[in-house]
Amino acid sequence: MKRRLRATAGLCDFYNIFCDVVSEWRTKENGEVHRCSKGNVEMAFSSINLVKHALSVYTIEAFLVFKKEFITGAGHYHKELGIENYNKVFRWGVQRA
Numbered sequence: 001m002k003r004r005l006r007a008t009a010g011l012c013d014f015y016n017i018f019c020d021v022v023s024e025w026r027t028k029e030n031g032e033v034h035r036c037s038k039g040n041v042e043m044a045f046s047s048i049n050l051v052k053h054a055l056s057v058y059t060i061e062a063f064l065v066f067k068k069e070f071i072t073g074a075g076h077y078h079k080e081l082g083i084e085n086y087n088k089v090f091r092w093g094v095q096r097a
Helices: 011-038 049-057 060-074
Strands: 076-084 087-094
Touching: 049 060
Parallel strands: none
Antiparallel strands: 076 087
């Protein structure tokens, strides 16, 4: 806004420039929503409903962050070893190929 306004601008000038800026923001945002809804993202674990749901609700950028974290977590395992002092005991680690 400040790049477009001059110190001598009146209230009507401010309002018109403000409306133009908001219109530009909305156009840019609508383009991003369209790009995200039509984007083609390769899915890891495509048979898992959680991943399918994440792709349908997140933007592409947010889904890529989710996918990275999901893949990192998918390489871990846990095994229940038993109960000690009323607490379940697990072994947790990274799966190796």
